[in-house]
Amino acid sequence: MATLTRDHLLDMHTMLVSRYGGRFGVTSNDTLEAVVATPHQVHFGAHRYPGDIAKMSALVYALVKRQPFLSHNETTALLALLWLCHHNGFHILFPQRELSAHLAAIHQQSDDSALYTWLCEHLNSSNDIPF
Numbered sequence: 001m002a003t004l005t006r007d008h009l010l011d012m013h014t015m016l017v018s019r020y021g022g023r024f025g026v027t028s029n030d031t032l033e034a035v036v037a038t039p040h041q042v043h044f045g046a047h048r049y050p051g052d053i054a055k056m057s058a059l060v061y062a063l064v065k066r067q068p069f070l071s072h073n074e075t076t077a078l079l080a081l082l083w084l085c086h087h088n089g090f091h092i093l094f095p096q097r098e099l100s101a102h103l104a105a106i107h108q109q110s111d112d113s114a115l116y117t118w119l120c121e122h123l124n125s126s127n128d129i130p131f
Contacts, residue, residue, distance in 0.1 A: 001052050001088055002088050003040075004036070004080055006036050008083070009032065009036065009076060009080065013072060013076050017071060023070035023071040026068055026069055027067060027069065031067075032068040032069075034062070035063055039059045041058075052084075056084045056088075056119065057115045058112055059080060060081050060106075060112075060115060061106055061112035064103055074104065078099065078100065078103060091125075093122050094122040102115055
């Protein structure tokens, strides 16, 4: 699976702030590093987030919930998800406004299960296309 690094996320954040305004920077380097590491967590020898969609969901949820940037956390999360889908062969089967509503709802959720379920229902792998 193609993954995003700290530098990728910082570049996305910088591009968004440059284009749309807002505040540059991170709230904490440790928080940003923890967000980047979230999809790769291993507990007792097993991956906490098995599968590409679970890893994407975990990263997006962590970006929104932990707020590593001074601004544009939700927008960076959306851009990160689109990047991950593109680079991992997933086709998006939903309008972006619908996804934006799900990202906004993350603030009231205690884990990424609702986002994960929604992504499973709305993403198709390029391997699922019959041609």
